[in-house]
Amino acid sequence: KQEVTQIPAALSVPEGENLVLNCSFTDSAIYNLQWFRQDPGKGLTSLLLIQSSQREQTSGRLNASLDKSSGRSTLYIAASQPGDSATYLCAVRRSNDYKLSFGAGTTVTVRA
Amino acid sequence: GAVVSQHPSRVICKSGTSVKIECRSLDFQATTMFWYRQFPKQSLMLMATSNEGSKATYEQGVEKDKFLINHASLTLSTLTVTSAHPEDSSFYICSAALLGELFFGEGSRLTVL
Numbered sequence: 001k002q003e004v005t006q007i008p009a010a011l012s013v014p015e016g017e018n019l020v021l022n023c024s025f026t027d028s029a030i031y032n033l034q035w036f037r038q039d040p041g042k043g044l045t046s047l048l049l050i051q052s053s054q055r056e057q058t059s060g061r062l063n064a065s066l067d068k069s070s071g072r073s074t075l076y077i078a079a080s081q082p083g084d085s086a087t088y089l090c091a092v093r094r095s096n097d098y099k100l101s102f103g104a105g106t107t108v109t110v111r112a
Numbered sequence: 113g114a115v116v117s118q119h120p121s122r123v124i125c126k127s128g129t130s131v132k133i134e135c136r137s138l139d140f141q142a143t144t145m146f147w148y149r150q151f152p153k154q155s156l157m158l159m160a161t162s163n164e165g166s167k168a169t170y171e172q173g174v175e176k177d178k179f180l181i182n183h184a185s186l187t188l189s190t191l192t193v194t195s196a197h198p199e200d201s202s203f204y205i206c207s208a209a210l211l212g213e214l215f216f217g218e219g220s221r222l223t224v225l
Contacts, residue, residue, distance in 0.1 A: 034214070044156075046215070089156070098161075102156040104153065105153075105155065
């Protein structure tokens, strides 16, 4: 069974600092890995999707890396803003059946 | 991007009643949808896979008679929590797949008194 762990559980930084969020998974035989953002009481917004054959994906201030062999992914958010405050979830898809295994998330607070 | 809508966003009910939550894909057809449950500060747990025109597939430990899933059309899946109890209070989120990517609804907060 795939276990997904996100460390730290919570993070508070001043505005402008770069954020580094970690995700680890136990089974390296994955189909892809996806990072989501969740605002309080809301659903999930997809941020980045990395296929198993890729090493990283970038979108604006966001960059996600994937190291399948070590079972790790890292989400970098450059020059953080208060609007980046949210919970960030990492999810691993094991095959083409679309089933995702989620981490518990990292709750980020960016202080103005 | 693809839009998935859930209704209601919040529902409060008395213990013993049944509650229906709808999940709609607004601008695409989804033969498969997924229902997740999320407890506070915990990860999303997949409950079941909803298949259009056939029975849902439930994950281990999920009571199929408690959580009834119907996927009657290519744009609508419903989750009915039958004889709800306070321990069923949770945040329920649905998702639908399109071109290899999953899109999630806004979630439905169920509170059972």
